[in-house]
Amino acid sequence: MTSSMRKSGVSSGRLDAASVQSNFSDLHPPYDDHEALVAADRCYFCHDAPCVTACPTSIDIPLFIRQIATGTPEAAARTILNQNILGGMCARVCPTETLCEEACVREIAEGKPVEIGRLQRHATDVLMEDDTHPFTRSASTGKTVAIVGAGPASLACAHRLAMYGHDVVIYEARPKGGGLNEFGIAAYKSTNDFAKKEVDWLLKIGGIDIRYGRSLGTEISLDNLQNEFDAVFLGMGLSGVNALSLEGEDKNHVDDAVAFIADLRQATDLTTLPIGRRVVIVGGGMTAIDAGVQAKLLGAEDVTIVYRRGKDAMPASKFEQDLAQQKGVRLVFDAAPVGIEGNGSLTAVRFAYTEQQDGKLVTSDETFTLPADQLFKAIGQTLGPVPDNIQLEGRKIAVDNFGRTSLDGVWAGGDCATGGDDLTVTAVAEGRDAAEDMHSKLMGEG
Amino acid sequence: MADLNSTFCGIKSPNPFWLASAPPTDKEYNVRRAFDAGWGGVVWKTLGMDGPPVVNVNGPRYGAIWGADRRLLGLNNIELITDRPLDVNLQEMTRVKRDYPDRALIASVMVPCEEQAWKEILPKIADTGCDGFELNFGCPHGMAERGMGSAVGQVPEYIEMVTRWCKEATDLPVIVKLTPNVTNILYPAEAAKKGGADGVSLINTINSITSVNLDTMSPEPMIDGKGTHGGYCGPAVKPIALNMVAEIARNAETRGLPISGIGGITTWRDAAEFLALGAGNVQVCTAAMTYGFKVVQEMISGLSQWMDEQGHASLDEIVGRAVPNVTDWQYLNLNYVTKARIDQDLCIKCGRCYAACEDTSHQAISMSPERVFDVKDDECVACNLCVNVCPVENCITMETLEPGSMDERTGKVVEEAFADWTTHPNNPSATAAE
Ligand SMILES: Cc1cc2nc3c(=O)[nH]c(=O)nc-3n(C[C@H](O)[C@H](O)[C@H](O)COP(=O)(O)OP(=O)(O)OC[C@H]3O[C@@H](n4cnc5c(N)ncnc54)[C@H](O)[C@@H]3O)c2cc1C
Ligand SMILES: Cc1cc2nc3c(=O)[nH]c(=O)nc-3n(C[C@H](O)[C@H](O)[C@H](O)COP(=O)(O)O)c2cc1C
Ligand code: SF4
Ligand code: SF4
Ligand code: SF4
Numbered sequence: 001m002t003s004s005m006r007k008s009g010v011s012s013g014r015l016d017a018a019s020v021q022s023n024f025s026d027l028h029p030p031y032d033d034h035e036a037l038v039a040a041d042r043c044y045f046c047h048d049a050p051c052v053t054a055c056p057t058s059i060d061i062p063l064f065i066r067q068i069a070t071g072t073p074e075a076a077a078r079t080i081l082n083q084n085i086l087g088g089m090c091a092r093v094c095p096t097e098t099l100c101e102e103a104c105v106r107e108i109a110e111g112k113p114v115e116i117g118r119l120q121r122h123a124t125d126v127l128m129e130d131d132t133h134p135f136t137r138s139a140s141t142g143k144t145v146a147i148v149g150a151g152p153a154s155l156a157c158a159h160r161l162a163m164y165g166h167d168v169v170i171y172e173a174r175p176k177g178g179g180l181n182e183f184g185i186a187a188y189k190s191t192n193d194f195a196k197k198e199v200d201w202l203l204k205i206g207g208i209d210i211r212y213g214r215s216l217g218t219e220i221s222l223d224n225l226q227n228e229f230d231a232v233f234l235g236m237g238l239s240g241v242n243a244l245s246l247e248g249e250d251k252n253h254v255d256d257a258v259a260f261i262a263d264l265r266q267a268t269d270l271t272t273l274p275i276g277r278r279v280v281i282v283g284g285g286m287t288a289i290d291a292g293v294q295a296k297l298l299g300a301e302d303v304t305i306v307y308r309r310g311k312d313a314m315p316a317s318k319f320e321q322d323l324a325q326q327k328g329v330r331l332v333f334d335a336a337p338v339g340i341e342g343n344g345s346l347t348a349v350r351f352a353y354t355e356q357q358d359g360k361l362v363t364s365d366e367t368f369t370l371p372a373d374q375l376f377k378a379i380g381q382t383l384g385p386v387p388d389n390i391q392l393e394g395r396k397i398a399v400d401n402f403g404r405t406s407l408d409g410v411w412a413g414g415d416c417a418t419g420g421d422d423l424t425v426t427a428v429a430e431g432r433d434a435a436e437d438m439h440s441k442l443m444g445e446g
Numbered sequence: 447m448a449d450l451n452s453t454f455c456g457i458k459s460p461n462p463f464w465l466a467s468a469p470p471t472d473k474e475y476n477v478r479r480a481f482d483a484g485w486g487g488v489v490w491k492t493l494g495m496d497g498p499p500v501v502n503v504n505g506p507r508y509g510a511i512w513g514a515d516r517r518l519l520g521l522n523n524i525e526l527i528t529d530r531p532l533d534v535n536l537q538e539m540t541r542v543k544r545d546y547p548d549r550a551l552i553a554s555v556m557v558p559c560e561e562q563a564w565k566e567i568l569p570k571i572a573d574t575g576c577d578g579f580e581l582n583f584g585c586p587h588g589m590a591e592r593g594m595g596s597a598v599g600q601v602p603e604y605i606e607m608v609t610r611w612c613k614e615a616t617d618l619p620v621i622v623k624l625t626p627n628v629t630n631i632l633y634p635a636e637a638a639k640k641g642g643a644d645g646v647s648l649i650n651t652i653n654s655i656t657s658v659n660l661d662t663m664s665p666e667p668m669i670d671g672k673g674t675h676g677g678y679c680g681p682a683v684k685p686i687a688l689n690m691v692a693e694i695a696r697n698a699e700t701r702g703l704p705i706s707g708i709g710g711i712t713t714w715r716d717a718a719e720f721l722a723l724g725a726g727n728v729q730v731c732t733a734a735m736t737y738g739f740k741v742v743q744e745m746i747s748g749l750s751q752w753m754d755e756q757g758h759a760s761l762d763e764i765v766g767r768a769v770p771n772v773t774d775w776q777y778l779n780l781n782y783v784t785k786a787r788i789d790q791d792l793c794i795k796c797g798r799c800y801a802a803c804e805d806t807s808h809q810a811i812s813m814s815p816e817r818v819f820d821v822k823d824d825e826c827v828a829c830n831l832c833v834n835v836c837p838v839e840n841c842i843t844m845e846t847l848e849p850g851s852m853d854e855r856t857g858k859v860v861e862e863a864f865a866d867w868t869t870h871p872n873n874p875s876a877t878a879a880e
Contacts, residue, residue: 034839042515045737066744070713075747 005277005301009345009373010253012274014299020270023297027188027323028092028118036122040069043114046105051116054103056420056429057084061100065119077127078134080120085159085432086152088128088198089181090425091121092189095286097319099425128197133204138165140207143442146171146229148216151179152424153414154235155202156431157438162207164439169229170208173215179237179414181424183262186290187270188297222387226409231438234397234405234412235431238422239384244282244377248340257281257291257378264294276374278302280349282337283378285315291376292329303329304370308336308354308361336363340375349375383416393418403434411438448753449760450746452486454727455619455644455704457577459486459550462749462761463717463742466708466729467492467554467580467623470739472528474538478545483739484746487550489647489729492527492582493535493571495557500526500589506667509656509676518736520682522656524667524674526588527556539574551575552621556582556594559604565615578619581612583634584650586627586677596650599625602637609641621706624648624690626683631690636699645704646694647729649687651677680732684710688723692772695724712741714748721761722768776867783853783860784828784844786810786821792841793819799832799842807831824854 004014015023031039043065051061059080067076080087096102096117107113127134143166147154150172158168176182181195203210214220216236225232241256243249253276267273275298281288284307292305305324307314310333314321321331332351339350348371352363383395391398391406396418403411413430420426452462464487465471465480472491480488494500502525511520528535543551553576557563568579583599590597598604605622612620622638624631626649638646653675655665665673687709694700707725711717712733720728733741758764788799788811795817803811810825811832821832833842847853849862867873 041517045741047738047740063740063743066741067747070715070744070748072714072744072748072751075744075751078747 005299008277010274010276013271014275014277015271017269017271020298024187024191024270026191027186028121030125031118031122036068036073036119039115039119040065042106043069044105050103050105051100051114055100056423056425057087057090057432058429059083059087059100059120061116064123065114065116068119068123073123073126074130076119076123080123081127081134083432084425084428085156085202086181086198086424086428087120088124089152089185089190089195090428091117091124092194093181093185094423094425095317095319098317128201131201133201135159135163135205137162137206140167141165141442143167143230144169144228145231145233145438145442146225147233147235148220148225149173149179149234149236149414149416150177150199150210151235151237151414151427152181153237153416153427153431153434154179154233155199156428157233157235157411157413157435158208158431159202159205160432160435161438162205164435166207166230166439166442168208170210171214171216171220171225172210172212173236173239175212177210177212179235179427183265184258184287185265185424186261186294187265188294217385217387222390222407222410226407230409230442232410233403233431233434233438234386234410234416235414235427236384237415237427238381240382241377242380242382244337244340244379246337246340248342248346251340251342252345253374254340254346255374255376257283257287257376258381260291260376261287261294264298270298273298275300276372278370278372279304279374279376280370280372281305281376281378282349283307283376283380284309284313285378285380286320287381288376288378289316289320289324289329291378293324293327295374295376296327296329300374304332305329306332306335306337306349306351306370308334310334335368338363338367341369346372346375348372381415386416402437403430404437448750448758450486450750450753452727452761454550454706455578455621457487457550457552457619458548459727460548461486461742461746462721462727463487463745464489464550464552464706464727464729465734466731467552467582468731468735469525470731470734473530473535474542477538477542477551480734480739481542481546481549484742485549485739486727487552487577489552489554489580490535490539490576492554492556492585493532493567494527495563495567496532499529499531502526502529503669505669507676509666510680511656511682518732519680520654520656520678521680521732521735522654522667522676522678523651524587524676527582527585536571536574539571539576543575543577550577552578552580554580554582554623556585556589559593559598559608561611564608564611568612568615572616572618576618578621578644579612579616580621580623580647581608582623582650583608584623584625584648586625586651586653587675596625596627599623599634599650600628602633605634605637606641609638609643613642619644621645621647621704623650623708625650626652626686626690626709631693632697632700635694635697635703639700639703643703645706645726646700647706647708648690648694649683649709651679652683652686654678679709680736681710681712684712684716688719691720691725692723692769695766695769696772711745712736714745714752717745717749718752718764719768721764722766723772724766724769726761726765778866779864780867780870781849781861781863781865783847785823785826785847786828786830786832787843787845788819788821788832789841789843790818792838794838794841795819796837798835798837802831802835826855 045062064076064079100116101113104113147170177199178195279295279300296303335351338352341348352367397412399417411434414427450461467489471488509522553571585595589595622643704726707720708729
């Protein structure tokens with residue numbers, strides 16, 4: 001195993017199948033029933049609980065934890081799913097350390113929060129194992145809604161609309177649903193094909209038709225959707241990526257981190273996935289951490305994440321930074337890439353230290369070089385092509401508090417729209433809330 | 447979905463969860479919040495005579511005991527009945543009942559043991575539109591010193607007499623709330639029935655001292671260096687309350703008398719147990735005082751989930767379902783033989799079962815040098831102590847010996863036939879064995 005780890009260049013099979021399997025097992029393994037009861041017992045059932053306020057979907061956390069504690073995890077799951085239909089995925093991927101668990105009174109008092117995420121997973125796992133869908137549709141309203149993209153924002157929106165009796169058609173560019181749940185989330189957060197299972201389970205509500213391989217802008221146009229449907233929701237996420245704008249960016253093995261992760265998520269056998277011996281990642285968010293950690297777990301010998309600002313400014317939470325370091329990923333701060341070296345294939349990346357000058361971040365003269373046979377760019381994603389007539393704000397689709405865009409009858413939410421952090425749970429909240437507003441408009445109440 | 451609609455003594459409520467007469471039901475503000483949170487009914491904080499209201503102490507009125515992680519297990523109080531003027535309470539009750547017509551509103555009443563006092567106040571209270579009365583014969587402190595509350599509840603003749611006065615004074619249902627501070631709960635229950643009560647509710651609080659402050663040498667809660675016994679409630683009293691409810695439910699004289707079960711109800715499961723033992727609905731106080739009105743949401747979701755799982759469509763199908771299985775000791779099957787079984791995969795080798803059995807029971811667990819614990823079938827009397835002290839749930843279980851197999855302790859073959867103490871040869875007054 002060690003010899004293949006030291007093989008230079010970009011190569012597959014650095015680790016044997018057993019090591020890869022154990023490396024990519026659940027980051028937060030599920031509780032057994034007893035552990036769940038012990039964990040649930042720690043919740044104080046706080047009044048107007050701060051954890052609920054900190055959850056973007058406002059799940060009634062004390063209630064669901066009490067329902068676990070009293071032996072009814074199925075009721076707990078219903079409490080969760082009422083607010084957040086992707087509660088199963090959120091339990092796995094939410095950065096709880098900056099959301100509910102950060103706000104938990106026991107985090108503040110003892111530095112040990114109630115493990116809300118794992119409890120949420122316990123409840124939703126129990127209910128979803130049962131293979132029945134807990135919600136039913138209202139009588140058909142005869143109204144139709146078109147949704148673009150099948151990511152978390154769109155799925156939450158579609159489910160809520162379907163519950164109200166509207167008929168939903170989702171147009172998804174890719175051949176599979178789930179959005180970044182399926183293509184972006186780190187593999188050790190969503191194991192056993194959970195993303196796909198969750199989508200299948202969600203669709204059991206009925207009334208949602210997904211048409212794959214249909215992109216807005218190519219196969220379909222917004223004008224047509226507006227003509228054919230009573231309302232439209234845009235949930236197409238961020239499909240573009242930022243470039244480093246450096247010479248040599250076109251060299252072999254200078255790759256996009258999101259694409260690497262998508263390949264990894266879709267690989268049926270991770271030992272066949274090529275990875276460099278020395279991997280450098282440029283960026284400071286979740287994508288950078290996930291690319292770095294997963295590169296390491298695939299068997300890369302040296303993995304370094306280089307971020308242009310300091311540790312405190314890093315968008316990845318302290319938990320994620322610690323996770324990366326635990327897995328043996330080196331974090332380098334205050335440095336930015338200035339050159340890409342190699343003939344045809346990458347051999348090294350040159351960095352310059354950064355400093356603040358008149359409130360602006362600039363590169364200094366002090367440089368260093370990291371040998372690398374693979375470089376991942378993780379410096380942010382951008383909105384893909386959108387219809388010309390829709391109003392943008394910054395680099396996103398402008399929406400108001402109800403998710404309404406500048407176009408009548410067109411709503412948007414999730415990463416492609418303004419407001420909130422780019423997180424799965426935020427996308428769910430925005431999709432759900434837009435559906436509520438669409439519903440009242442469709443029924444002539446809004 | 448199971449139907450949680452409840453009818454108790456003819457009083458309808460959307461679910462069987464009522465708030466017991468106590469601080470949670472003390473005034474309009476609380477009761478509105480309670481109804482908004484989902485409670486099916488309330489028994490208003492006990493009303494007293496018109497005129498200057500009682501006064502409460504101005505220092506602490508509660509004491510408590512806690513379990514691990516400071517979980518409140520038992521609460522004790524030295525609070526009296528309402529300390530607000532009767533008229534204010536009546537106006538508030540009228541407004542609340544008007545605004546929440548689908549919820550049950552019961553007036554709890556305690557006035558001196560005089561016919562005129564009861565007969566005057568009931569019609570006046572009935573004008574609020576309340577759905578029924580609960581006679582507070584239970585309060586064990588303060589009011590009892592003044593000849594009311596448990597001072598009445600401990601004398602069956604008084605209970606019968608006052609109940610009769612009340613039934614003469616009103617057409618509304620009359621529920622008699624019983625004190626557990628008696629030697630036999632059947633006497634007061636029977637007296638209530640004889641007096642014409644539509645139902646009984648129990649338990650009120652139990653005389654108690656929760657703790658002693660060893661610095662000031664005074665019982666808690668301490669008022670200026672002194673303390674007095676208070677009424678005990680909360681999870682700790684549930685077993686006592688369950689037994690009293692079951693006794694009334696299975697007693698020939700009182701069978702069929704509607705019972706409102708009270709005492710330590712904290713979760714849906716507690717409630718289901720009371721219902722199974724014969725309570726027609728339940729009342730809750732300490733759980734609401736500990737966690738707020740929102741706890742009822744777990745009770746509702748849990749009870750309906752359990753009923754759905756069991757296929758019970760309505761409350762009628764569960765009320766009293768366990769009563770036929772409550773019996774006297776003498777009718778328990780002595781040919782039912784079980785043995786403790788240790789699941790070696792679950793065992794964490796703490797040795798608590800060994801200590802318990804070796805030191806205080808029947809020396810029926812062996813311990814090897816490798817800390818393997820095993821049950822000796824020839825010594826095990828199946829007392830269940832090891833099961834109860836083992837920290838791992840389901841690690842020790844009781845296995846039933848099939849008829850025909852050998853009980854190695856007695857050296858006898860387990861018999862198929864039922865045989866209890868009434869027919870046992872060692873019983874001097876045994877009726878013909880066989
Ligand atoms: C690598 C990575 C790791 C992440 N890890 C986490 C994490 O651990 N926890 C967390 O909370 N968040 C995480 N996020 C963020 C989270 O995944 C997103 O915030 C969330 O998925 C946004 O949901 P969405 O529905 O807005 O968009 P997406 O999930 O991006 O879904 C958009 C969908 O629209 C489709 N689409 C795009 N354009 C078109 C078009 N023109 N026509 C039709 N369909 C189109 C796409 O194929 C896609 O299926 C991560 C993101 C990345 C990139
Ligand atoms: C502070 C306090 C005050 C109470 N006051 C009354 C009262 O005024 N009238 C009454 O009938 N019961 C009163 N009770 C008793 C409760 O109604 C109830 O019977 C008892 O607390 C047991 O239920 P629990 O274990 O759910 O608390 C009081 C209990 C407490 C804790
Ligand atoms: S803040 Fe913590 S203890 Fe309080 S309700 Fe939320 S999870 Fe429970
Ligand atoms: S609970 Fe409220 S009224 Fe009671 S002592 Fe505390 S602050 Fe005062
Ligand atoms: S008490 Fe339970 S866990 Fe401990 S040794 Fe006995 S059987 Fe094992």
